[in-house]
Amino acid sequence: MPREISAPSLFQLGYYWEAKIFLTSVKLDLYTPLADGPKTAKQLADTIQSDPDALSRLLDALVSIGLLRREGEAYVNIPELAEFLVKTSRFYMGELMLLQDAEWDHWGKLEEIVKTGQPAVKDNIFMNHPELGATVSRVLHRMAKRVAPALAEKIDLSSYKTFIDVGGGGGAFSIAFAQRYPHLKITLFDLAQTLKVSKENIEHEQLHDRIELVEGNFNTGPLPASYDVVFASDILHYQTDAENAALIQRLYHATQPGGVVIIKDMFIGDDDSEPGWNAVFSIHMMVYSEKGRCFKGERIREWMTKAGFDHIVEMEKNTILAGTKGI
Ligand SMILES: C[S@@+](CC[C@H](N)C(=O)[O-])C[C@H]1O[C@@H](n2cnc3c(N)ncnc32)[C@H](O)[C@@H]1O
Structure with a gap:
């Protein structure tokens, strides 16, 4: 059966922001450093050499999407997702997401x-x-x-x-x-x-x-x-x-x-x-x-x-x- 689209989900579908937020998080490899334990935005920014303020906003968006959890000031991986998103994991599938990200310009030609x-x-x-x-x-x-x-x-x-x-x-x-x-x-x-x-x-x-x-x-x-x-x-x-x-x-x-x-x-x-x-x-x-x-x-x-x-x-x-x- 085709999926039913409600008015709110129509907007979610058109606003592809969440997809790009997710792909960017994989590209920045935010999940691998968190495999060692919770980290603050500042600690993560130092690890991946990014701007702490911009990164903390991205991390909070990832929490709201459900890709990370927040404990106080620190961000934590979600174990069932970490299996796919941490580079050292047996089932890491980040390369596939990187491929989607690399396709970004091609989708613009649809x-x-x-x-x-x-x-x-x-x-x-x-x-x-x-x-x-x-x-x-x-x-x-x-x-x-x-x-x-x-x-x-x-x-x-x-x-x-x-x-x-x-x-x-x-x-x-x-x-x-x-x-x-x-x-x-x-x-x-x-x-x-x-x-x-x-x-x-x-x-x-x-x-x-x-x-x-x-x-x-x-x-x-x-x-x-x-x-x-x-x-x-x-x-x-x-x-x-x-x-x-x-x-x-x-x-x-x-x-x-x-x-x-x-x-x-x-x-x-x-x-x-x-x-x-x-x-x-x-x-x-x-x-x-x-x-x-x-x-x-x-x-x-x-x-x-x-x-x-x-x-x-x-x-x-x-x-x-x-x-x-x-x-
Ligand atoms: C999507 S992968 C499938 C791999 C594997 N059969 C599976 O199901 O996981 C497609 C495979 O076809 C191979 N392939 C593509 N074109 C080919 C060709 N013309 N001759 C031989 N292999 C080819 C690719 O190198 C790749 O390994």
Whole structure:
């Protein structure tokens, strides 16, 4: 169901101030020094070299938004949020917020993009800004680590021997499947710059003898073949309809007869505005990539059928489609 907007929330929506206050707090990295304990505005200003008065006003705004607490003169982290906002935390996602902040100017072009239909950028960060792309891979990895073990538990791969993770990024899913299925031989396929991040994570988990890294571009050269399980997560939304149709054809060739393909992405449901987050995320892709968008699950199913996959099932609503390749 679309969200209902009341008159007060209409103003909150238009006044994007809170978003920019939050992004700035991450950019200034206010939460990491507070991990050591409460600090006054003056102490924090000394730590991050800022103006104490301007900073104290920002800190009070953060308290009013609910991102910090105040105890007397001191400011304190909120533990459930600190898990994501303190740089040394396992689930730190500040880089993703920095990316949103870096997109600020692109969002200013939304009106022009809608009027002209012309993208404001070329390609996407993974292709154009490999260093930034690697940073994003690190944070996406930390986020994916929260869901990957549950997915590896949910999808039963005990009868399969080989697995390829196409556009596997930091490797969260390869790692989770390797840990859940110790007999599975895994290949992670991605661009060179991203593989540096995958390598760090896989070595950290001591899985380098179980997960092979293969460099390549999944839109051009052929994919390594052939695998019992071909897994592709969150790669379709960077590409055009035609590129994805061709990519799924490549995934078909990479699948062993009798094997399965598992495609995970942020689908648009039967109603074009649902799920709400995916419909809005699709605008984010329009703003910060040349061709990206979210696709309807039905469209992805059509590409899979056309490529030759059958027994296509939606394993998770608006998120995962799986199909098999006949023997
Ligand atoms: C959003 S990330 C998804 C990472 C991971 N699969 C996940 O679900 O967390 C997209 C990944 O696709 C990779 N990628 C983008 N374009 C690519 C291409 N043409 N060939 C190979 N990999 C590509 C990026 O390097 C990145 O790791």
